[in-house]
Amino acid sequence: MSQKQFKSDGNIVGPYLLGLARSNPGLTVIKHDRVVYRTKSAGNDSKVALVSGGGSGHEPTHAGFVGDGALDAIAAGAIFASPSTKQIYSAIKAVESAKGVLIIVKNYTGDVIHFGLAAERAKLAGMKVEMVAVGDDVSVGKKKGSLVGRRGLGATCLVHKIAGAAATFGLELHDVAEVAQSVVDNSVTINASLDHCTVPGHKPENLLGKDEYEIGMGIHNESGTQKSSPLPSIPELVSKLLPLVLGEDEDRSYVKFDPKDEVVLMINNMGGLSNLELGYAAEIVSEQLIEKYHIVPKRTITGTFITALNGPGFGITLLNASKAGKDIIKYFDYPTTASGWNQMYHKAEDWKPLADGKVPSAPPLKQVRNEKKSGVKADYDTFAKILLAGIAKINEVEPKVTFYDTIAGDGDCGTTLVTGGKALTEAIKDRSLRLDDAALGIEDIAYIVEDSMGGTSGGLYSIYLSALAKGVRDSGDSKLTAETFKNASQFALDALYKYTRARPGYRTLIDALQPFVETLNAGKGPRAAAKAAHEGAEKTRKMEALVGRASYVAKEELKRLDDEGGLPDPGAVGLAALLDALVSEAGF
Template sequence: MSQKQFKSDGNIVAPYLLGLARSNPGLTVIEHDRVVFRAASAPSAKNKPKVTLVSGGGSGHEPTHAGFVGDGALDAIAAGAIFASPSTKQIFSALKAVESPKGTLLIVKNYTGDIIHFGLAAERAKAAGMNVELVAVGDDVSVGKKKGSLVGRRGLGATVLVHKIAGAAASHGLELSEVAKIARAVVENSATIAGSLDHCTVPGHKPENNLGPDEYEIGMGIHNESGTERRSPLPSIPQLVTELLPLVLGEKEDNTFVEFSPEEDVVLMINNMGGMSNLELGYATEVVSEQLIKKFSIVPKRTMSGTFITALNGPGFGITLLNASKAGPDIMRYFDYPTNASGWNQNYHSAQEWKVLAGGKVPTAPPLETVKNEKPSGVTANYETFSKILQSGIAKVKEVEPKVTWYDTIAGDGDCGTTLVSGGRALEEAIQKHTLRLTDAAHGIEDIAYIVEDSMGGTSGGLYSIYLSALAKGISDSGDKTLTVDTFREASKTALDALYKYTRARPGYRTLIDALQPFVEALNSGQDPRTAVDAAFKGAEKTRKMDALVGRASYVAKEELSKLDDEGGLPDPGAVGLAALLDGLVSAAGY
């Protein structure tokens, strides 16, 4: 996990707010006070007055808070420095920017500094004749009731739900007391737990190394504070979810703040603390959903996944559950109400569109059936011989995989060897199940092409599949009765010509073509298959001295490619893998 960061003096909050307003029409910035407000909420606006919502807190939690300023959500926010509460003056500035005759709800996370400054701002506003109420969000369940009896729960993921649901309630014309009541109901019926692999990196500060390389924390907050429990070794996402869910569901008495049952309407939020990839977060969302359904019989009525409230680049995620049934009858309606706040990444969906399938199943469709040519090609092959040749090639690929993978970690994305092995394993499975039509030479190679495309993926999978598909057609069009070396010779040239239609790679470009083209050329010049394989190996070896002109390696710095200069240079991984495959195929054929 990299701890690199851009150089910074830490003065990035105000420019961030300006950038947000620049990319979100309707937002206005009071730069001096680091306040963002919705222009339509300003006192001079001609639209019908409504209860306005003001929130804020320390920066570093984006998109909260400024990202939730928008129609149907917040009206204004005050942004403090990173992980520091805004001042009372800033908060009062936000209150005045969206002052409403119907009053204003202040939403604050339950942290000491925030409560003091927002509370003082509320009192000053009341003294100035404004109608203001304050709601504190506390939904963390990692700190037990005994330990947190005086300070209460920390404000985490439920903050976002309060922004959205209370904002929608205000947009429906409710009075201040009613909006505040709904906000408090959301808080009281929400529970959040988070886990992280490490602490975040604060811009302009030296990275912290609080956790060992094999440690992680349960109960992480959003201010770089330590979690409630440190554990090791590093877990998989399913393992971490297994540890987190019982806590958020209140299975430990001291951590039971909200109870959930299968018959109730539950909202699930999976929140990226800032440093997880979208791929991993989506995976975590499905893992949490599956465990909720299978282990606890809880099928969430709404599921949201994304980056909502962060600890800068914290490498972890939080699970928030809201018991909407207990929070009130209109909670789901307000959750579904549309907003243009940039931080709410859920597109507007009607209640009908949110309809949950029985058992919490996700709508799925069957795979497209592969359309195969069932008419015999007329070119027969011996099943046992064909199978033996194929398995020999697979064995050679497995043998060379570590070397190919190592080469590709330098020259590419590190998956060349494993991709080849994945294709080999899929073919082995097909051989065991007798699903390859190996008694028909053309059909057998066509089947191999489909499996390679399905199991290998990436550029190499596509190239192999194109070549094999064209090879199958060349054999089918040969007019021969049996697959021979001569049949293969002509078809291999046809297949290479077909491949050249879809790739710019040519000999000398440092790709698998540097092994394939010499092999095909040697065969078609009358050489025996073993000599052709030798040509493939020589072609692969020549790539050590070539500049990469196409493919991933073309983006790699020459300094990286020079790491194996003591071996004569770094060869192209794809060419090395292909030469090994051809060696295995030809060896089993008796050459």
Template sequence: MSSGKHFDTTGQDLIGAALKSVLRQNPDVSLLEADRVLFRRPDPSTPKVTLLSGGGSGHEPIHGGFVGYAGLDAAVAGALFASPSSNQVTAGLKAIASPKGTLIIVKNYTGDIIHFGLAAERAKARGQNIRMVIVTDDTAVGRKQGGLVGRRGLAGTVLVHKCAGALAAAGADLDAVANLAQAVIDNTATIGASLDHCTIPGRAHNETELLKADQMEIGMGIHNEPGIKHLSPIPTVPDLVSQLLPYILDTSDEDRAFVKFDSSDEIVLLVNNLGGLSALEFGGIVEATVQLLKSKYSIAPVRVYAGPFITALNGEGFSITLLNATKASEAASTSVLDLLDAPCGFVGWNNFVSPESWKTNKFDVIKDSLVQEESGTSSNTASVPVDSKVVEKALSGVVDNLISAEPKITRYDTIAGDGDCGETLKDGALAISKALKDKSIDTSNLFNTVYSLTHIVEESMGGTSGGLYAIFLSALAGEVAKIKGDVSSKEVGKASKAALDALFKYTKARPGHRTLIDALVPFVDALANGDGIKAAASAAEQGAESTKQLEAKFGRASYVSREELASFDNEGGIPDPGAVGVAELAKGIASAF
């Protein structure tokens, strides 16, 4: 059982200090301190595809430790186990902007996908060439359990960074680098195990969160999530590894056989220390894994990598990752082994920093944020003239409706969720109202209006819904910029349809899943069909009403049964609060016409 003891870091910016420690070890790396972005300055004389990744802190050396030559060009650090904001990601994208484009590598966690996706859509609206891949290598989460959300991203991310970084350094174009990254993801599988949950620096030690002295878990993630199976008593290392490997290699397990491994394939093994295992014990685990792969599966790994690559603070566990290099190479039309063997210069791999780099011995810290002036502005000069009075009336209608509907939406969300949906929408409405009074929104240009709203919404609305609205509006801004001539509701509808397609890249919610999508899709469809704004608002209202009898697939409402939700209210059930919010918003827009 973990002692839960940590060194006293009171008064220290622990995340900031950890980021600066990377600079101490690698003079090639710079730091945007205000944005918590580590990056490698681009060389304008030899432009290349740049790579950006990131996520919550507490997983070091990933992500910052993988910034350097033939690795990542930027890593964005969020708070402890929490996604960075889209503004932070935007700072990273600006710091490494390249005429050859940028690949974003994200692990499959909702917050990361939402915020990195929002920054990606904004960058696209500004004219940057962006691709994004999502790492999904966890086999503890099978097809049934993963459902629509899918598998988590774990230590396989390390191999994606190394291979994609090497190919980008070799001069490949963005499509080739993105396809290679996806090929590695598709042919990688990971399973983890731990003696205990990690403990958080500065947080009270909670004994109830920890396992008993004779217990351990299989399938734990990297954010203190519970595993899928308890083992007691704790088995020997060889016995434990023999129980783990079938999660990757058992082809008869239809729920988890995500990657096919043949003994004739070139297979790469990565064993990852989650942060709390001694080097001596960890070495025993690595050796046991190699031996069992050979004896039970006739697999002799052609490369073995071992170490603390992606940790969970002081997590007393490890994970096993297998990459089918043969199949990945075939899919990407390039040698994955050559990319893994390519020289690199970042501290999270094997610290291949060149002597020439050390001679500079610089410690480069930029104090100011690159996104301080970002909010509400864009380098896109698209002019989409509209009647400012109509736009202001529509936005005022949205504000009035959302504020009036707040008690109703809050009541619905108190029953079906966590009770904050109404307040979140009201916060957004109040921020829009303030911007209208301050005249900080250019309501005579539809592109400028929508682009400003993306920042107002993200900065004022928290949670997943705020991120979804901001992504939709960011994508809508890019589409609105393409409108030529007079602006009609049908033209806006077509732009909204394309924005909806962009949104669907970052959420698996669809009509029928009891989310705000149930009202948004009919609203957009009606506009795109040329039915007019009044009919579109009516369609949104009907979509919201239809959620009363739907079973929730996402969010906290998914823990409440359909029957229980339907039993509330005299009107035949409780509608989804987010869908009601969209309907009220749509009616507010329609009130201007």
């Protein structure tokens, strides 16, 4: 299997969206925000608007599902990283409808946080908004996945298509949301692959042996739940996958299927399988469903719907349409112009907007800054110096954090922190941060972190910093002091807990943040608090992951660093290093 790839700096998402719009009339791109929307959806109050999105690398999901009878808009993040709340809100505003907006999101921590925050902001702005999280993966059993739920895989595309058609039929927001949720509740997916994918601009990694394959693969290069060898034939592999997807194991029995049920079968290419092999797999799955289980699919679709870049594998998705509702097949059959579903014929006049060689475009959503001063003064130069010290420390520990995250997650934790540091460094250089006002300065940092970092950590940092800014503002103090920061830090942690299930002991960055805040508020001082953060990060070496992507990784992978005491949580390590540098530079 070739590991070669074209040279890339990784900056391919924006051009991809423009290329998609160039070949699909009726799409408009907000280039700055990496938003694609159905041109006819702007200002259209006749139907519920559907908004989705997520990290790139899963094409044609998500942008390929924008079209008549499907999605109205999407926000695209960097590869395997959630878009920021600002991007998502920009997508919502582009297709805002009086009938409301349904947000469809895959059940991953970063996506749920960012899309949830965008939903709350839209509600504050007076919009009618509901959100449905897609979780259909059966590789993780009910016991292990009780906290985080199932990952969003192939059924995401079925929800886009079926809910999109339901909205076209004029259903109200709550009814469209019910259709979407019913598809989620009655769908199951299992993936299997010969290897992990190759991320553009990154060094290829061989995580599987020459004769190994993996069952339970996700779509973010995370490890599956079962490695096996030798390599099987497709019929042998299918015979292992169908019992899992049909719930013969009670711990993975999410949806029941009876021979009399109307069932939709989707065979999805994870990106690197040939069309010949994929079609063969579809026929083998169909044959075994019919012969072994007496299930005759009512509808069968085969193709590339949601990928892990060039992942050399496929997924089986089953939807029990009978249990999902009487109109599900009708919505499934409804035509769509979304290229991710199929290629539709376009009339000549549809191409006229592209006649001048330009893609229809719109300006980005402008970020409205809070201009009300807090009255809590800070010294600009001191504030900037402390920030730069923290950024320098992040750059220093990035290789170690990235290495840890390559094993425990998708490998972007360190680079995400560095990206946020670069953006803050530029803001310090051009003096766009209002660091002479403590609350406004922290608020500016939160916006930059959100806009530049993305991913789960970017969302968590941004929420915490936003709440920290409010805590400082509400303090009533005339200047920023250690006491002001101490009180605000507890307020910010309490606010963060509203948006994440992570708690101490769950093996996340919370294991560094919570001891820092607790020690600080116990009156032991910033230096002791920074030490507590480091000790908290070290404790994650012995913890079992309960939330986040590491919770899906096989335990064998997490044992690779047993010789140094275990594999620590990358986010906790990065945060502890940052806090130590900030405290040291502040002179505590």
